[in-house]
Amino acid sequence: MARIFCIANQKGGVGKTTTTVNLAAGLVRIGQRVLVVDLDPQGNTTMGSGLDKRALEATVYDVLIGAAPAADAIQHVERVGYDVLGANRELAGAEVELVEIDQRDRRLKLALAEVQDDYDFILIDCPPSLSLLTLNGLTCAHGVIVPMQCEYFALEGLSDLVNSIKQVHANLNRELHLIGLLRVMFDPRMTLQQQVSDQLQAHFGDKVFKTIIPRNVRLAEAPSYGLPGVIFDPTAKGSIAFIEFAREMVERVGVRSGQAPAAPAPTPAAARRSKA
Numbered sequence: 001m002a003r004i005f006c007i008a009n010q011k012g013g014v015g016k017t018t019t020t021v022n023l024a025a026g027l028v029r030i031g032q033r034v035l036v037v038d039l040d041p042q043g044n045t046t047m048g049s050g051l052d053k054r055a056l057e058a059t060v061y062d063v064l065i066g067a068a069p070a071a072d073a074i075q076h077v078e079r080v081g082y083d084v085l086g087a088n089r090e091l092a093g094a095e096v097e098l099v100e101i102d103q104r105d106r107r108l109k110l111a112l113a114e115v116q117d118d119y120d121f122i123l124i125d126c127p128p129s130l131s132l133l134t135l136n137g138l139t140c141a142h143g144v145i146v147p148m149q150c151e152y153f154a155l156e157g158l159s160d161l162v163n164s165i166k167q168v169h170a171n172l173n174r175e176l177h178l179i180g181l182l183r184v185m186f187d188p189r190m191t192l193q194q195q196v197s198d199q200l201q202a203h204f205g206d207k208v209f210k211t212i213i214p215r216n217v218r219l220a221e222a223p224s225y226g227l228p229g230v231i232f233d234p235t236a237k238g239s240i241a242f243i244e245f246a247r248e249m250v251e252r253v254g255v256r257s258g259q260a261p262a263a264p265a266p267t268p269a270a271a272r273r274s275k276a
Helices: 017-029 046-047 062-065 091-096 105-110 132-140 151-171 191-207 218-224 235-253 268-275
Strands: 003-007 036-038 076-077 080-086 121-125 142-147 179-186 210-213
Touching: 003 017, 003 080, 017 036, 017 046, 017 080, 017 121, 017 142, 017 218, 017 235, 036 046, 046 218, 062 076, 062 091, 062 105, 062 151, 062 218, 091 132, 105 132, 132 151, 151 179, 179 191, 179 235, 191 210, 210 235, 218 235
Parallel strands: 003 121, 003 142, 036 080, 036 121, 142 179, 179 210
Antiparallel strands: 076 080
């Protein structure tokens, strides 16, 4: 059964999408079966994984409102090696429609239960707000990964997010925990960033991942090619860091790991595609 993780931060522009697609690609590199769920109406994770969000026949929106099962909306992307439950602008209307639907905060949990046994990891890219969409992600997840820049404004937003996680844990999902804080776009030459990094470690201890993702041009270029940086340029410093982060994640959550196979185990969506 898959371990489900939300990549979340209520502050925008902190690297949630970059973290999601590169962690997914890194996990594939070390032999894990991965599904990525795009819960952001902008659809950046979908595009950054090599799918055209405008051409999708079924998306996470259809899954949430009950118009399609998750298995029918999931697509395998050969170039990146993982499956994607994509999103586009239609998802923006889901919040209004979900208000009148039973179990509106558990729609994603119910949908993913049908495919959860097919994967080792399910990564959910959440929008930058505590919306009903984010709540659906938190309600079905085992944990939250928080990418953040080492800046003081980021620290202020972090306290709000931690409180939100505690509230969801207490009222909706007893399995939900803060897995860890990932320092991204890090520049060791900046004294301020080092100071904030030290504060994070002092306050959160082992909840701060050991891996640090450096500021890296190749990671920034990769989305324009519809690829995670790990695939676009595996030798870049940022890509190497994300592969190390994937290994740290596997170790931290106790998923069985080992050497990556010559060809990763095919996902169900890949198997269906090969038969088509």
